[in-house]
Structures are given as structure tokens and as C-alpha cells.
Amino acid sequence: MEASKVIHAIYNDDDVLMSAVKKVRAAKHHIEEIYTPFPVHGLDKAMGLEGTRIAICAFLYGLVGLTVAITMMNFIMIEDWPQNIGGKPSFSYIENMPAFVPIMFELTVFFAAHLMVITFYLRSRMWPFKKAENPDPRTTDDHFLMEIGVHGNEDALETLLKETGAVEIKLVDKAH
Structure with missing residues (x-):
């Protein structure tokens, strides 16, 4: 089982999150996942996700x-x-x-x-009795979490995320 590092950046406003996604993508960082308490209009487009089939x-x-x-x-x-x-x-x-x-x-x-x-x-890999994959329970209430893969660029990434308005930044080992 290989472990990799990710950064969890937590935001408390969806407009700030949208702006942050655009800045992170412009800086050529790969966003693994975003957890939100409600659907954020335009987030899929800002993340560069493909359309559904x-x-x-x-x-x-x-x-x-x-x-x-x-x-x-x-x-x-x-x-x-x-x-x-x-x-x-x-x-x-x-x-x-x-x-x-x-x-x-x-x-x-x-x-x-x-x-x-x-x-x-x-x-969506959502079958009965599947354990929830939510990394932070606050994302079901009023916070937004952006998960970004780290490839030896933690310091630059943390600085960028602070500039985008992240209220909390954590480096986490994620098992695949």
C-alpha cells in the first residue's frame, strides 16, 4: 500500500474557493478533489473536469x-x-x-x-455499506476542502494557498 502526501486547504466561502481553484489551476497544480457542503455552480468547469456521458x-x-x-x-x-x-x-x-x-x-x-x-x-463507487471518504466533517456543514497532490512542492503550494484565502492548511498522508 503506497502512501502519498496531499494538502488539505479549507475555505469558508464558496466564492473564495472558486477564485482559489482558478489560481491553483493557473499555477499548474493538480487538484485531486474538492469537498463542499452544497453544489457550487461552475466548480466543475473551473476544475477542468470533462463533461458527463x-x-x-x-x-x-x-x-x-x-x-x-x-x-x-x-x-x-x-x-x-x-x-x-x-x-x-x-x-x-x-x-x-x-x-x-x-x-x-x-x-x-x-x-x-x-x-x-x-x-x-x-x-461514483457508492455501494451499500461503503465507508464515507469525507476527510473533514466540517465540509458537510459550512466549510469547503480542496485536496491537492504534493510532489515535493509543499512550501510553494502552502504559500499559494494562503494567498488564495485558505483559513486552514494541513499536510496529510493519504493511503491509496
């Missing part, structure tokens, strides 16, 4: 739901147990498709929503 996943999951709906309804209502309901013929799926549209819509939405939630939890 969850919309592509949602579309693909919706297609899976639509495919399941069409296959299920064709098997149940046409092949396995055809019934004459209200005088509607059950000779082919295409003839009955207008009646199946609500089911196709609902299963498309159902699969997209549920599989997106599962994907989000897996991608």
Missing part, C-alpha cells in the same frame, strides 16, 4: 427498455397467448402497436431511469 448511457438504456417492451409484448400478446380483446385482431404486432405505445413508453423510461441510477452509483 450519462446522457449517452440514458439513450442506450432507453433503447434496451424499448427492445424489452417490444419483445415482451410480441411474445405475450401475439405468439404465446393471442386474445381477441374488444374486437382487435391479434395476428401481428404491427396491427396492435398503437395499443402498445403506452407500455413501450413506460418501459423505455423505467429502464433508462433505473439503469442510470445504478450506473451513477457504480461510477
Whole structure:
């Protein structure tokens, strides 16, 4: 198990944090993570994070739901147990498709929503009984924590962070 050092810079204002992120990135330091008590608008852009691809996943999951709906309804209502309901013929799926549209819509939405939630939890590594990774409990209340990797540049980094308005700076050994 390899240990590396990180600096935890704590801020008490989100505007000061945003300014600090921009200055730290301009100085070419790598920000490992930022912990905030609430979503900070524009923070992902300021950190230079890539956009999410969850919309592509949602579309693909919706297609899976639509495919399941069409296959299920064709098997149940046409092949396995055809019934004459209200005088509607059950000779082919295409003839009955207008009646199946609500089911196709609902299963498309159902699969997209549920599989997106599962994907989000897996991608975020948030599974049941997982221990919280929050390094400072104050970040759930009113403080903001910026975690920056240290590569032999602690003094320059600490000076920079003090200039950006950090109220507290700690050097921490972080196990990977």
C-alpha cells in the first residue's frame, strides 16, 4: 500500500474557493478533489473536469427498455397467448402497436431511469455499506476542502494557498 502526501486547504466561502481553484489551476497544480457542503455552480468547469456521458448511457438504456417492451409484448400478446380483446385482431404486432405505445413508453423510461441510477452509483463507487471518504466533517456543514497532490512542492503550494484565502492548511498522508 503506497502512501502519498496531499494538502488539505479549507475555505469558508464558496466564492473564495472558486477564485482559489482558478489560481491553483493557473499555477499548474493538480487538484485531486474538492469537498463542499452544497453544489457550487461552475466548480466543475473551473476544475477542468470533462463533461458527463450519462446522457449517452440514458439513450442506450432507453433503447434496451424499448427492445424489452417490444419483445415482451410480441411474445405475450401475439405468439404465446393471442386474445381477441374488444374486437382487435391479434395476428401481428404491427396491427396492435398503437395499443402498445403506452407500455413501450413506460418501459423505455423505467429502464433508462433505473439503469442510470445504478450506473451513477457504480461510477461514483457508492455501494451499500461503503465507508464515507469525507476527510473533514466540517465540509458537510459550512466549510469547503480542496485536496491537492504534493510532489515535493509543499512550501510553494502552502504559500499559494494562503494567498488564495485558505483559513486552514494541513499536510496529510493519504493511503491509496
